[in-house]
Each structure stands twice: as structure tokens, then as C-alpha cells.
Amino acid sequence: MKNLNFFKTLLTVSFGLLLGMHMQAQTSTVSGKITAASDGMGIPGATVTVVGTTRGTVSDMDGNYSFQVMEDETLTFSFIGMKTVEIKYTGQSTLNVELEDDLVGLEEVVAIGYGSVKKEDLTGAVQAISSKDFNVGSISSPQELVNGKIAGVQIVSDGGAPGAKQTIRIRGGASLTATNDPLIIIDGVPISEGDMGGMRNPLNVINPNDIETFTVLKDASATAIYGSRASNGVIIITTKKGAAGKMIVDYSGNVSVGTASNYVDMANASEYVDIINRVKPGAANQLGNANTDWQKEVYRTAISTDHNVALSGVVSETLPFRASIGYNLANGILDVTQMQRTTAALNLNPKFFEDHLAVNFSAKYMNIKNNFGDEGAIGDAIRMDPTQAVTSTDAAFTPYGGYFAWLLGDGSPDNNAPQNGRARLDQKRDISKVNRLIGNMQFDYQFHFLPELRANLNLGYEYANGQDDGGVLVPANAAWDKAAYVRGGSIKNYENIKMNRL
Secondary structure, three states, rough: OOOHHHHHHHHHHHHHHHHHHHHHHHEEEEEEEEEEOOOEOOOOOOOOEOOOOOOOOEEOOEEEEEEEEEEEEEEEEOOOEEEEEEEEOOOEEEEEEEOEEOOOOOOOOEEEOOOEEHHHHHHOEEEEEEEOOOOOOOOHHHHOOOOOOOEEEEEOOOOOOOOEEEEEEEOOOOOOOOOOOOOEEOEEEEOOOOOEOOOOOOHHHHHHHHEEEEEEEHHHHHHHHHHHOOOOOOEEEEEEOOOOOOOOEEEEEEEEOOOOOOOOOOOOOHHHHEEEEEHHHHHHHHOOOOOHHHHHHHEEEEEEEHHHHHHHHEEOOEEEEEEEEEEEEEEEOOOEEEEEEEEEEEEEEEOOOOOOOOEEEEEEEEEEEEEEEOOHHHHOOOOOOOOOOOOOOHHHHHHHOOOOOOOOOOOOOOOOOOHHHHHHHHHHHEEEEEEEEEEEEEEEEOOOOOOEEEEEEEEEEEEEEEEOEEEEOOOOOOOOOHHHHOOOOOEEOOOOOOEEEE
């Protein structure tokens, strides 16, 4: 037994010595100096690590480093605010590395109020998101571009309808009596507060494909520029502009398919009859003979499309421009709901007097047509009797367009009973048309004798008209709306004109 333990010990020691000799043969000492490419000075505290391992070291006060490394391993040299460098080790004993400044983000120009400033010079809570960071996919509303991208900003959709309004809250504003909506500024023009009749989302005036940046001003410094309107924060939207160079044609388009991912698990006709027989025996003879899935009667597979064409470049080497036109057809999964939006935009941004005077002109036009489906049909679909058909040849339902409805003894609609959701969608006409125009001209002059001093003139105009051909019509034969039935039908027009000058 003692001999066996002796041999085990001997083998363990021998294996350890052999492994140590192997490791010693494979590792080498590499040393060098890590310097800044801008001035050649050594960088203290720079990190040197081996990719895929936890081995590494840190440079000393003069930027010098030294540690053990194996051949063919890849070394990473990094420091905050500088670009990371990766080098494969091939056996050299000395390895000096230069790190370049990483200016990404530091020189980014952020629009704040009446001017712009480098990101590194910002004070206060400001966050900018550019087009390269936007959400991608089938985007119909500008808010969808930055949903979930900005800390402290909550964006919640008010519904699933095409172009639905989305509630924006910056740092959780929650006043009980005043509005909690932030001030929204598009290319220097604060857009009107409040909803526009016949238009779900005020930001639908701008095509998401035309947006360059979202800048969010979160703290009290915004009120120094915009006053009390900025108490809930400010969202500054800038659109894409032309630049010097060759003429560029840009096209983006998509086709999307929307469908209900799931349905509420409801009883079918036979299950419903069994339930009625158990609850009230004999009452099943009042039920129908159909087997209707009311949810599938009000929902549909919706195909939508979005197209945008933009032309940008420079005219006569002095007038950078960008012009775009877009068309978005968004169909909702609730049948008949639809948004058609046509947009046009023009940006001109020339400079004069050796670039001391910058002129920015922008104009955006939108024509939007909404078909609002009555969302009460969604609740109807889970309350209605599945044994009843959508329409009936029974003469009792002829006054109601042939749509089934629960009736009282005198043949009038029973307003307390579940309603026919399909009839609600088919019989109600709720269409709006809105034209909206936003124009802006901004002059920014940098004084020749004192470049730090600037003069800024900003002129803006917003006009919206929601009057033409829009309205809500409920006919007299709509059994699901007894108030309209009693009055012989109802009609309401979208009449709204807004003008805003800056």
C-alpha cells in the first residue's frame, strides 16, 4: 500500500514538472510603451489583455507595460476615450503601440434650442439619437424610431390602429390637471399643442424616413429657452439635409403583413348551447343555428406598404438641397381601419460670406386620410352570441340593413344586449382628411470680427386644415347605436383649422 502511494506521488510530481516545463517553453515576456498618437506621450493606466482570457496588465505612469504571453495570442490595447487596438503576438520581445483619440460622440453636434453645440460641451440632461441608431422595420409613426432608445423617456402607444397616437412622458411627468406632453419642435418650429380633429397623431406630419436626429432636453435648462411650455421636456426633431457632392437618389420601401397573433379563447356554438342549458334549462330554444367566430368577423390580415424617394445634392456648387416624397398605406388588423399618408419635404441649406452666414430653409407638407373603425367592435366580438349569424333574411332585421340585432318586443333595438360588431364596422362611416404644412427659415450669422458671437433669426409657420370631406356618419338603420336610431341617424364633421406663427 505504501509503495502504491509512493508511485502515485511520484507520477503527480513528474506530471507537474513536465507541464511546467511545457508552459515555460510556450510563454514569453513582451514589453513596450503605450502612447497617444496625438502627442506621443505615454498613457498611464492603459489596459493590455489577451483576447478570450482574463490575463492582462495595466501600463505604469509612463505608459510602460510588461507581462507573459504565448505565441499566436491576440493582445488588446485599450483606454477610455481612445480607439481599441488588437495585435497578434508573433514572438517579438518589444511591442510599442499608439492609440488614437476616439472622437465618435465627442464632436457630434447636438441641436439645443436656437442653436447647436458639440456633445462634449453640453451641460444639463440632453440625449441625442441619430438615424443610425433608430429602430428598423415597418415604421409608420416617428415615435416608433426611438421607442426604448432613450433613458428616462417612456413612449406608450394609445392603441394598435394605423398611425395611432403615442403618449410620450419624459422623466415621468404626471400632473393631474395640466398636460404632461413634452414640447415638440420640428426643424425649429414648435408644433401646436393638443390633438388635431381627424388626425390621430400630430407627429404624423413628418415622414419617419426624413428624420435625421431626435434630441431630448430633459431638465430645467430647457425652460430657459422655451419657457413654461418646456416644463415637461422638449423633443427636437431635425430632418435630413443635402450636402456637397454627387447627386444621390435614395429609395426605401417595404411591404408588411399584420395579423392577430392570438384570439381570446371563447366558446363555440355547441359549447355555448351546453352552457345555456346548464344555467337555464330550456332557454337554448331562443338561440340561433349558426356557428360564428365573431373575432374573425372583425379582424383581418392587413397588408401595408411604405415608399419614400429622396433626391439630394448641390446646385451650382452653392445650394445644397434635399427633396423627398413619400407614401404610406397602413391597414389595421381591425377591419376597415386605414391610414393613407402622402408627404413631401424640401430642405435648402446654403452658406454665404465665407460660411459666416448659414441659411436653412425647410418645408414639409402632409396629406393624410384616416378611416377610423369603431373599436367598440372588439368588445362586441367577445360578448356576442356565437349561435347567431352576422346577417339574417328574417324580415325583423330588414330595418337594420339585414344585420342581426337583439330586439325588444316592439321591434326596436335592445341597447342593453351585446351588439353586432360586424354591423358596427360596416354601417359607420368615419373618415377624415387633413392637410398640414410646416415651413421654417433660419438665419445664423457668425460675426467676422468676433466668431464666438452669433446672431440667430428663426421664422416659422404651421397650418393645418381638417375640414375637407371628413366626418362621422351613423345611419338611421344602425341597431347598435340606439341614440342614432331614435334620432334618425347622426352626422358630425371634423372642422378644425390651426395656425401657428413663430
